[in-house]
Amino acid sequence: MKKRSDDSPEGVSRRHFLKGAGAAAAVVTVAKIPSVTEASQEVSDDPVIVGPGSISIRLKINGEIREVEAPPSTTLLDLLREHHAMTGTKRVCDRGSCGACTVLLDGRTIDSCSMLAIDAVGREVTTVEGIGTPENLTDLQKAFVEKDALQCGFCTPGMVVSCTALLNQNPTPDRDQIRQGIAGNICRCGTYQNIIEAVEHASRKGGK
Template structure:
């Protein structure tokens, strides 16, 4: 076991990990933050997306040791920030949340996208969300939700 320090949603947390632990395992099983989901376990679906130092990562394949000393934001951190919570509200208001399994990853991908580019085009929005799969919505509602946060719907 090795001790690492994570800054999860703005809080310093020291955790003991095994060499092969993924960040997803630490988030869900060690820290009890269950908003982050495991879909495929192979880094393909985006359900496990979190932000590490502001960049999206697939936590199911991201070694926990690589997060030592870094800022990690999960969906629980989004709901604590009133500015970021607007993203969640936009997803609900535009019907972009159905079963909800992909929503945490989609919302965190949106956070990263809007931090990098506060006024993305539709093509940039689609590219920004492209690492996240959804079986329910067909994606247009998600694009509409993001567009509503960029100064109005197009």
């Protein structure tokens, strides 16, 4: 599985993000549209223009519909962390190169720092908070603990999200496939070997 969705059929890519960011900047002089909803995402000859001020952004996050007021230029990462207090998703590089901000969009991994929140309207966002809880860890999360697959832990939420996506797609990955699955996630502490063992462990248990 390839991280960063430049090859995504949904077209969530750095190029797409930059285009979106450009569009968000372009709306500075344009009049208001109060909210971004699923309906406004439908293809139309009469495109909806939003901003420049805050608008209502309604997203499905971890199975729950959540709505906040935020500028249309808000990234998905900022929306999660600053507006929904979901700080499990980490900001490290803020430029799509480390994977610390990985979340699932319709089940596929994306870097939430490189996507506008309004581009996630009508899609299913899953953060690390939606994958197990401290009281009810997934088999993969338990395996991270058992195999000591972290040091500082800063990359861990993104790693867990990427490995969860990998096991969802391929419950029995080999080592090369695991390496590929976490290729977009950087661990500065160098715990890759333990992470690979954790994924293998979870896989043997038939879990995710």
